[in-house]
Amino acid sequence: MSILHELTYTTNAVPEERHANYLLEVKNFSLTIERVEKGYTPERLYVIRDFHLKIHHGEIVAIVGASGSGKSLLADAILGIHPKNSMIEGTVNFEKSPLTEKRKKQLRGKDIMLLPQMTNALDPLMKVGKQVQTFIKQKNKQKVLKSIFQKVGLSPTIIKEIPSTLSGGMIRRIFIAMALASEAKLIIADEPTNGLDLEALDELLLQLKILANDHRAIVMITHDIEAALKIADKIAVFYAGETVEIVPRKNFTKKGEKLRHPYTKALWNALPQNGFVPMDSSQPSPSIVIKGCVFSDQCPKATKICRIKKPKLQEISDNEMVRCLYA
Amino acid sequence: MLEIKNISFKYERSDWLFKHLNFTIEQGEIVGMYGKSGSGKTTLAKIITNYVSPIEGDVIIDGEKGEFQGIYPVQLIWQHPEKVVNPKWKLIEVIEEVEGLDKEIINILGIKKEWFNRRPSELSGGELQRFCIARAFSPNTRYIVADEITSMFDAITQAQIWHAMMKLVKQRNIGLLAISHHIHLLEKISDRIIDFNNICNVR
Ligand SMILES: Nc1ncnc2c1ncn2[C@@H]1O[C@H](COP(=O)(O)OP(=O)(O)OP(=O)(O)O)[C@@H](O)[C@H]1O
Numbered sequence A: 001m002s003i004l005h006e007l008t009y010t011t012n013a014v015p016e017e018r019h020a021n022y023l024l025e026v027k028n029f030s031l032t033i034e035r036v037e038k039g040y041t042p043e044r045l046y047v048i049r050d051f052h053l054k055i056h057h058g059e060i061v062a063i064v065g066a067s068g069s070g071k072s073l074l075a076d077a078i079l080g081i082h083p084k085n086s087m088i089e090g091t092v093n094f095e096k097s098p099l100t101e102k103r104k105k106q107l108r109g110k111d112i113m114l115l116p117q118m119t120n121a122l123d124p125l126m127k128v129g130k131q132v133q134t135f136i137k138q139k140n141k142q143k144v145l146k147s148i149f150q151k152v153g154l155s156p157t158i159i160k161e162i163p164s165t166l167s168g169g170m171i172r173r174i175f176i177a178m179a180l181a182s183e184a185k186l187i188i189a190d191e192p193t194n195g196l197d198l199e200a201l202d203e204l205l206l207q208l209k210i211l212a213n214d215h216r217a218i219v220m221i222t223h224d225i226e227a228a229l230k231i232a233d234k235i236a237v238f239y240a241g242e243t244v245e246i247v248p249r250k251n252f253t254k255k256g257e258k259l260r261h262p263y264t265k266a267l268w269n270a271l272p273q274n275g276f277v278p279m280d281s282s283q284p285s286p287s288i289v290i291k292g293c294v295f296s297d298q299c300p301k302a303t304k305i306c307r308i309k310k311p312k313l314q315e316i317s318d319n320e321m322v323r324c325l326y327a
Numbered sequence B: 001m002l003e004i005k006n007i008s009f010k011y012e013r014s015d016w017l018f019k020h021l022n023f024t025i026e027q028g029e030i031v032g033m034y035g036k037s038g039s040g041k042t043t044l045a046k047i048i049t050n051y052v053s054p055i056e057g058d059v060i061i062d063g064e065k066g067e068f069q070g071i072y073p074v075q076l077i078w079q080h081p082e083k084v085v086n087p088k089w090k091l092i093e094v095i096e097e098v099e100g101l102d103k104e105i106i107n108i109l110g111i112k113k114e115w116f117n118r119r120p121s122e123l124s125g126g127e128l129q130r131f132c133i134a135r136a137f138s139p140n141t142r143y144i145v146a147d148e149i150t151s152m153f154d155a156i157t158q159a160q161i162w163h164a165m166m167k168l169v170k171q172r173n174i175g176l177l178a179i180s181h182h183i184h185l186l187e188k189i190s191d192r193i194i195d196f197n198n199i200c201n202v203r
């Protein structure tokens, strides 16, 4: 059995008294973008419509879902780096008190850290070692840096390279190195393992798991459901700006029998190893106000009621939620 | 036929990434390729599509090598779309740059009209990648190298895009090299699969 496997199956069970003691709590969260441009009619985009997430210290929650459903903007909003022309509403608590824009600024890069999806977030001219080193607080920075590079599987010679000479996988390793260097309590990793081979993937997932075992909370945004299932405690499924389901890892089984939401099922069965089944249409545009269920245009189980009545996110257990009239 | 003939390459301060590398791609065929991270797949993709010159060897396109007029017949779809689209351009400009691009492709790839008026930073990763895929299908294109292009998509969109791509390459008789770490994906889309580390003749 691999170390990753062992670590994963020693679950980070949450003791009773910590149940309500969330590190991050997001409730009824929405983000709307106003696009005003000379010569065009103003656009209002309901990018995030209704998002919910709770995460404890030491927990790993994966966010999976449709491309363009608002995952990266959600991460930006928690960090306070969302676009200037966007408005956010809802509750975001960090360590039990509201995460105001001012607090976000204070905590950014310190208690809360973002590993970005886009590789152009790195400074193209600065040596990558230096970019990682800015997060190291300990003395003896050089030594710490070297040991971090070793942990993420990068040769020490890479320390002096600039980003353009690194491969796709090596850039992902640099981002994980930044997480290891920081002392952040909450790490939001946007597609942290995109484009890695299996061996490298397991290496980096192991590092994330070790961080979680050190009581850090990790939000892992990813399209790689298989990777998510290797380390995440639960999976939040995102579609058209809404949390449609929160699923404990164990419920992802063969044909997805235990998944409650029709979108989650469709997503699972679209994986190449599970059938590679596409859908004919796509997610509704964020410019549309949706009256009923956001998935009703694509859902194989939709009824007339689905188009007019908006399903609420129902709590099934502490770790399980679903938003469907018929789940 | 696209012939990769005896290609060898190393960066200035590095070891050889590959030596005397040989393989071919027929028109209308999808060839899958996987290999270890950092071993040189993207570098090979750049050589095949004429962004980097090999130290030794040739890339022969339907029997010809050397100069081509206009858009290069072998197009690269990059691993990271954010690095190759001009951040100041609107997406409409990005698309219009490709002469004679067929509007059907835009629909097939699920590109929405409302995105045209935006700049790259105003789109999600997967949305931007669709423009880069569309751009590769110019009327001049005979071969495409797709470097890990669908790890930006959710599984449903990934399936949608590949079903569309498979149809397009057959219709237009385009040869496609698909580089990916996802073996299950390659098994679904490829006519045959190459292990890069097996053909690069180093170590
Ligand atoms: N600055 C912006 N202005 C207008 N619309 C935007 C802006 N940024 C993002 N969007 C839109 O908001 C939606 C959500 O974008 P986001 O980047 O959060 O998606 P995502 O879930 O991360 O997708 P992916 O999986 O493709 O990365 C998309 O439809 C995108 O077009």
Ligand SMILES: Nc1ncnc2c1ncn2[C@@H]1O[C@H](COP(=O)(O)OP(=O)(O)OP(=O)(O)O)[C@@H](O)[C@H]1O
Binding pocket: A164, A165, A166, A167, A168, A169, A170, A195, A197, B011, B012, B014, B017, B035, B036, B037, B038, B039, B040, B041, B042, B043, B044, B079
């Ligand atoms: N411009 C460059 N200058 C110097 N070295 C480079 C340059 N580009 C890439 N390299 C090096 O060449 C090697 C191969 O990189 P390449 O990007 O081709 O790998 P890859 O197989 O595509 O990896 P991945 O699967 O991680 O994307 C790496 O060690 C990388 O550091």
Ligand code: SF4
Binding pocket: A261, A262, A263, A293, A294, A295, A296, A297, A299, A300, A301, A302, A303, A306, A311, A323, A324, A325, A326, A327
């Ligand atoms: S509410 Fe109706 S349309 Fe929405 S997911 Fe459930 S069955 Fe499908």
Ligand SMILES: [Mg+2]
Binding pocket: A071, A072, A073, A117, B124, B125, B126
């Ligand atoms: Mg994103």
Ligand SMILES: [Mg+2]
Binding pocket: A167, A168, A169, B041, B042, B043, B079, B147
């Ligand atoms: Mg690469």
